[in-house]
Amino acid sequence: MYSRHQISTLRQRLRETPKFMIAVTGPRQVGKTTMVNQVLDEQPAAHRLFVSTEQRETFSTNLSGFDFDSNDEPDYSPPPRSEEWLVHTWNKARAQALRITNGTYYILAIDEIQKIPNWSEVAKGLWDKDRIEQLPMHVVLLGSSPWLMQKGLTESLAGRFERIHLSHWSFREMQKAFDFTLDQYIYFGGYPGSASLIGDEQRWRAYIQHSLIDPIINKDILEHNRIHKPALLKQLFELGCGAYSGQILALSKIVDGGLLQEAGNTTTLSDYIALLSAAELLSGLQKYANKEHRKRASAPKFNAHNTALMSALAGYTFAEAKADRSHWGRLVETCVGAHLLNTAQGECDVHYWREGGDEVDFVLSKNSKLLGIEVKSGKTAIAHKGLQAFSQTHTGSKTLLVGDAGIPVYDFLSAPASHWLG
Incomplete structure (x- = not known):
């Protein structure tokens, strides 16, 4: 399978100690999801989780009921494409990351993240908690809507991400x-x-x-x-x-x-x-x-x-x-x-x-x-x-x-x- 040249940048950043979220951006059908999955497939199955928001319709949930400090896996599966689903998924990845003891890092990748209402505020709270605890987990965010991605990254996640942009194929x-x-x-x-x-x-x-x-x-x-x-x-x-x-x-x-x-x-x-x-x-x-x-x-x-x-x-x-x-x-x-x-x-x-x-x-x-x-x-x-x-x-x-x-x-x-x- 062909690999775009940006894959080397992604590999390098995933080998480093987690400092920033990685935002993979670009227009539709230029290979963002394929590239991330190519890198994830190089990792042990127990060290990675790829999820997509394109599953079911969104429903709105009040964030005040969420426990950003919990590393326990909830015993329920909330509907996708919601703030609650994002917290549930992130906590599931946290629990797996805490089991890693060999000096490597867990990778959580979320595709079309911008489809979750208030996604950037939720990610900010979860990421800041991870950094305080020095959690060995990388977070990769993928999105194709330039307006929602840009708004979330610059307004809520400023200073918390690095971008890898994929444009049209040469x-x-x-x-x-x-x-x-x-x-x-x-x-x-x-x-x-x-x-x-x-x-x-x-x-x-x-x-x-x-x-x-x-x-x-x-x-x-x-x-x-x-x-x-x-x-x-x-x-x-x-x-x-x-x-x-x-x-x-x-x-x-x-x-x-x-x-x-x-x-x-x-x-x-x-x-x-x-x-x-x-x-x-x-x-x-x-x-x-x-x-x-x-x-x-x-x-x-x-x-x-x-x-x-x-x-x-x-x-x-x-x-x-x-x-x-x-x-x-x-x-x-x-x-x-x-x-x-x-x-x-x-x-x-x-x-x-x-x-x-x-x-x-x-x-x-x-x-x-x-x-x-x-x-x-x-x-x-x-x-x-x-x-x-x-x-x-x-x-x-x-x-x-x-x-x-x-x-x-x-x-x-x-x-x-x-x-x-x-």
């Missing part, structure tokens, strides 16, 4: 795990669960829509955020991913041009783009500028975080996409942009640049380092006016051409964003 990962060619990755993207379906494109497209897009929008976004116009958010996602990924489109043009059936305003659209970006579905890149207000006022450049989303919505088959040079060029540019977004997290910022008639597809920046990137999928050796203008405007910046006339797309997708920034 080209090299899909190549090694599923023998994807570059063209297959550009079109079908980086969802491991759909890799076995690419031979039946209709089935593959249905899987992306019903097993990925629908749950993320309907459950992760709409259930956990105040959305006044759900239909507008869905239409914006479909427009940004299917029709305009890789393109700059002013929000005012979307509103005034009637590109969406549901009425909205630029402020609402901007807020919805931020939600889609937090879900690692679709981002609206800002224009690179020295002044912050110029960035915020710029028209966004839409970019899907995974080209599978674009291909599933655009209506082109694999063969049709490759035959249409314009559409394939937009897919390649989206693929490069997705790679930058998925690998730049915490390392550098991703923008685009445009002044007058000059434009650069992507700009990477960190402190004083600045890199302009132009993507050309066709075989051409002509001078690239945008890169030249960018270099002249930003003294000390570097430029990079990605494509047959520069760094091959294959090579560019094989290294993270920070590598190219230098």
Whole structure:
């Protein structure tokens, strides 16, 4: 079974004396649960417990009746997905951890922790008690809802956790795990669960829509955020991913041009783009500028975080996409942009640049380092006016051409964003 590179970080932290809870985060179906179970399977059965909250419906319980100090196993099994269930499960793991005498550590892993009401406050009380007693037990928390996870981690568990984030699968990962060619990755993207379906494109497209897009929008976004116009958010996602990924489109043009059936305003659209970006579905890149207000006022450049989303919505088959040079060029540019977004997290910022008639597809920046990137999928050796203008405007910046006339797309997708920034 293929292992993502973050597994080495998880193994190392589980070998250390427990100091922090370990939060494994990331969008749906990128391998969080698989990775944690791979590590747990390396441990003796008596040293680990993996539980999931996705079993039955939640009921609310008053926390005042809980005994956070008890290490005894209760003689009942409360219904899952409740505060009471979390305390019951944690105490069960405590009792097992106290039986370990050989200097190793017990591991409790809880999947989709954010589905438990008030989970972070309960975990805080239990974890603080464990630290006072120096309990030899690691706690791994998994979650796919960025809003509930972030709120719980930052508000209640600040200083008590370390994060391991998994983003969408890279080209090299899909190549090694599923023998994807570059063209297959550009079109079908980086969802491991759909890799076995690419031979039946209709089935593959249905899987992306019903097993990925629908749950993320309907459950992760709409259930956990105040959305006044759900239909507008869905239409914006479909427009940004299917029709305009890789393109700059002013929000005012979307509103005034009637590109969406549901009425909205630029402020609402901007807020919805931020939600889609937090879900690692679709981002609206800002224009690179020295002044912050110029960035915020710029028209966004839409970019899907995974080209599978674009291909599933655009209506082109694999063969049709490759035959249409314009559409394939937009897919390649989206693929490069997705790679930058998925690998730049915490390392550098991703923008685009445009002044007058000059434009650069992507700009990477960190402190004083600045890199302009132009993507050309066709075989051409002509001078690239945008890169030249960018270099002249930003003294000390570097430029990079990605494509047959520069760094091959294959090579560019094989290294993270920070590598190219230098």
